[in-house]
Amino acid sequence: MASLTIDQLTKSFGAVEVLKGIDLDIEDGGFLVLVGPSGCGKSTLLNCIAGLEKTTSGEIRIGDRNVEGLHPSKRDIAMVFQSYALYPNMTVRGNISFGMEIRGVDKAEQEKAIQEVADILQIGNLLDRKPSQLSGGQRQRVAMGRALVRHPQVFLFDEPLSNLDAKLRVDMRTEIKRLHRRMGTTIVYVTHDQIEALTLATKIAVLEAGYLQQAGSPDEIYNDPSNMFVADFMGSPSMNLIDGLLLERDGGLEIEIEGYGDTKISLPAPDTAEMRGFVGKPIVFGIRPEAMTDPDGADRTSPQIETRDCFIEVSQPAGSDTFALTPLGGKECIARLRADARIELGAFAPISFNMTKAVFFDPSTTNRIR
């Protein structure tokens, strides 16, 4: 087991720079999830860690060993690919033992190791089948088995669950989490799925266009985003980013937001030195749908609940909750109401804003104002 440190990593394909100086680390036994829009360089970063792509500059350390120039098989890593990449001509047993065979592990020991992972993943009855005779979920397990049997320092997963159906994905997610707890091996995991990221990670890194936007615990990423990209990217439905104007009134700060038609609402804003610099200027007010509720559904432990009348245009019942759309700052914003909240469409209704969860951004740089 080992930690992983990435230092000023850049990677170019010809003239195209795909990774533009990534600094990232994960502690021994941590679970690092890389998220970001398609094409942002997640797989490339993973391949650089694995040694499948040569880095252009910067350093990658596994434990305290600089792995620069080291062959993938010497880095003490194991990788699970999105397509599983099971060798089609070998049985499940052959797939799992191939690496050991290449390394010259003796037969008896190979068999013992195979039985061990087969027990963990419950694939004992599949050992003599070919990959083409397995279901998607079973292939997934075999791919994990092939990685597990190496007992690596670091596991690398590239969207391992994206080919599975929704139900199986949830099951496998739980299983991966359980495996991680059991083995305690460091994991780097790429995904598109927000929920996967938030449930599995001990640390999330959000990438965009080759830059690391923010790295932190799931809670930090979710509740304390450092810029508008991260705020918008994480969470589903995503955070409401509302244009408003910061004003000083009665010695305190207030944000004024356009509502329906000519109506306006204002909400108190935290009075910090940095915020004061934006008085009289446009500012972006970010609030998650679950912090905009009907008054009865508001978080009673929050010290700062502000209730305002908002115009409800559309409501979308979603089983456990009802999402209501209301125009604020010229955009449709989503409020998350209790399922049995009584709301009338096309009329004003009181909405409670949990201001302890509110965040503010500078619209010109998109960075957070604290």
Next chain:
Amino acid sequence: MSIPSQDNAINAGSLTRILIYTLLIFFVIYYLLPLWVMVSNSLKTLDEIRGGDMLAPPKDITFEPWRQAWSQTQIGVEATGLKPYFFNSIIMVVPAVFLSTFLGALNGYVMTKWEFPGVNLIFGLMLLACFIPFQIVLIPMARILGMLGLAGTLGGLIMVHTVYGLGFTTLFFRNYYAAFPTELVRAAQIDGASFFQVFWRILIPSSGPIIVVTIIWQFTNVWNDFLFGASFSSYDSTPITVALNNLVNSSTGVKEYNVHFAGAILTALPTLIVYIVSGRYFVRGLMAGAVKG
């Protein structure tokens, strides 16, 4: 993979059906007629051929022309039949086919999975090799064979056919491996497999169809080649195609048509057998890139 029954896909009337079968039977006869002429006449005596109808079946079957063609008839200066030349061809074809197939597979592997700068240029140049007419390379090739001391030997012919076949075999394998998932190669690398281990253990076992296609293609081309055989062989390294030509075109004595027919069939037999044995793989292999299985 199973396919649902096609029986009820199109409800053709019985008239259409009769029409289709008539047409098919006509074409079968049309294509089989030359074979029939060759086989039946190779079993007739010379007198019967002279006196009779080409299409008629033999009256009393004789295998003498076959024996003659195989081991007794005069070819060039010696009366050896086609036998020694047949074995010359075998000795030439087998190594040439295996070498060019193996090197083509290796080229395809390197060009798709170990891309290097300029790989497309090199591939383009190799493609060009598929389209260069044979005649253009004759003189330079003769020079090179001379310099290597391989002129007039079977070794020289093997080299010529290997080099000339490389364009096609590389094209076949490159296109096949381009569709082969690179992730598999990467997984094997992480498992510690070396360059050749990946090739032998991962790629080759999945290359069955394309290997069959390449072998059939190369076998028929090399076996049927006349120009290189005529240009680069000497009396003890003459392939069977050239010997057949010498047999048929010999100007001395009477023309023994029945022996010629038997010799022609003997010459064509190996390629026929290869097609019959592995023809279905050929079609399957040609389709392999088209549909992901």
